[in-house]
Amino acid sequence: MVYVTRKIEFSAAHRYHNPAFSAEENRRIFGKCNNPNGHGHNYVLEVTVGGETDPVTGMVLDLKELKDILEREIMNRMDHRFLNYEVPELADQIPTCENIAALIWRLLTPKIKKGRLTRVRLWESSDLYVDCYGDGAK
Amino acid sequence: MVYVTRKIEFSAAHRYHNPAFSAEENRRIFGKCNNPNGHGHNYVLEVTVGGETDPVTGMVLDLKELKDILEREIMNRMDHRFLNYEVPELADQIPTCENIAALIWRLLTPKIKKGRLTRVRLWESSDLYVDCYGDGAK
Amino acid sequence: MVYVTRKIEFSAAHRYHNPAFSAEENRRIFGKCNNPNGHGHNYVLEVTVGGETDPVTGMVLDLKELKDILEREIMNRMDHRFLNYEVPELADQIPTCENIAALIWRLLTPKIKKGRLTRVRLWESSDLYVDCYGDGAK
Amino acid sequence: MVYVTRKIEFSAAHRYHNPAFSAEENRRIFGKCNNPNGHGHNYVLEVTVGGETDPVTGMVLDLKELKDILEREIMNRMDHRFLNYEVPELADQIPTCENIAALIWRLLTPKIKKGRLTRVRLWESSDLYVDCYGDGAK
């Protein structure tokens, strides 16, 4: 088994706000992230696929196919978007790094047919990232 | 003369839209950056101050003072903001990296009293940055 | 389960010297790191906390609380310090990256109340880092 | 147990070509990587050794010894080489990142006597890397 990781970047805006909280609670819990107009990030996504190396191609999976999947599932959905308003799966969630990474896991895992998704790492900034792993993954 | 550069980061959202253009022109010229809800970035700002090294302190300027200036003039104004709606100086401009860097130049240059502001470099993403220089600067 | 990693940096000096060795042995084993006056590094610390995402906040833990813990336990103890002389827990140890990382693990693990500390990664330079993991951690 | 990771870099050329394929198939499967003259990369290798910290030295292993092993086994074999023609172990394989990383694993694992090799990570470019792990490794 080897594990191949591909990195991509996307830019998005978001806002942290829970309608069940009062304005004051939202401000206290989410701080500047509760700013009504939102703010944004350059997200860096690392997607890891584990599998056997195919002896004919020397590859675990075709990186062009992986790129197409990432384009279709992630870039089209999230790049240059305001995540709260334009990504339906996040409509009822706080679009934290934790929740976005978990959504990316759910979006990608059924699409990877050669090998198996073993880790999604999402960087929100140069000092913060979140990892999601599948069962039995490294 | 030596030149001291300090780096800081802030997160902000923005949208490119010129009300003088039709919807179609805006889309053609600004592409995904015209998305009505906006998107965002982790901006990295490098501020360079040139001057003589003070023999008593070994420093061109007090970095704590510079940090206070950056906090007051840049972080408070731009961090966790939607630039189009919350930075009045950008209200009538497209908030491109060019225009934000030029604004930062105008905001900082009168505040630097020890030494002289010689360059503002603003990174919008890992593959794009803009430089503004003063007269006679390196 | 998701895993949140926060990065911080601190600057410290240290010296490798085992009083049980002769001067020559110390020099042979520790090389330039045995220099009597010491030398220093910009340490980069990555702290990983694993846990369930709280559906109300979208977070595994409050990052402001984590920042306070890191400030109190790590920055106050180690930043701008000479580790051999100013960190009592390292007084009888060689302050290698291995030993500092293990100490950070011991300092932080009882303080993380929401989620669980699962990895401490300490970079001593751009080409050397050490990882400590807890039981059952990724 | 702690895990020490050392990073090194080497520069090499390679070409993807399977003689069992037609020219057209090679082009379709390997794209620009099939270019007959080859192309190249700055490879970044991260080697992780896990073990107990020796209380006398504060180290899992002697980093000078590790450096010698990496120099002898990896740098001498691969640095400034055309991998297809100059690394005999890769002569019958496509020199993909997967296959090079697996070879590095096989070359290094018997040479690490203090501690145990637990991960080989090989970066081919800033957006692609491959990991190989041993049994029971993190």
Add this chain to the structure above:
Amino acid sequence: MVYVTRKIEFSAAHRYHNPAFSAEENRRIFGKCNNPNGHGHNYVLEVTVGGETDPVTGMVLDLKELKDILEREIMNRMDHRFLNYEVPELADQIPTCENIAALIWRLLTPKIKKGRLTRVRLWESSDLYVDCYGDGAK
């Protein structure tokens, strides 16, 4: 005047060899870079264009146009190539970082119509880069 810099990456192989030298001289002067089969790098290119910001678009130049120029003039010519054999302009030169950067300057400078090319920076590895500047540039 502001200065916009765009970064791109390409992978290429090269070999240092001057046919006017003896084999021994080539080896002595160029060291491992004289290896007959060649070796390779991930080159990182930073292209800087200086100009006035257009008040209508907020931009010095259209980054999509710049991307097209870089694709046509640089990527198509150099990416996934063996520079000695596939870039005719380098056929009679040692393809050092100095000569490649100077060639990129000559290729790009007539193509930049809005603003003016003011710097080409070419990284051959993480610890080596070369700059070419035009007249009067920063």
Add this chain to the structure above:
Amino acid sequence: MVYVTRKIEFSAAHRYHNPAFSAEENRRIFGKCNNPNGHGHNYVLEVTVGGETDPVTGMVLDLKELKDILEREIMNRMDHRFLNYEVPELADQIPTCENIAALIWRLLTPKIKKGRLTRVRLWESSDLYVDCYGDGAK
């Protein structure tokens, strides 16, 4: 003219203290950097040499010679040293990034015989660096 930049790293300790100040003034002006035991950094040094490319070698200067100069003049003097006590040229100065960079400029400029030293950039941490330039340099 082209400009070649080589990067190297060294680790050193230092302390900011002016014996002409009272203890309280030292503490107020230099903050944590006044800690009596000192602290340290991984310094990153970028040395730029400008010159004509030699048509016979394709190089501005022999990088092996530059490496030897940097080894002899900088690494031997500063790497794994406590700068205040072991670098005589800094004995009467505060070893700030400004003063260290200026010293490196003075040490290197007479040693560069092929081409001319045009910039010394010294990073003290990932968010602070200092530049020294010669006359007429870019």
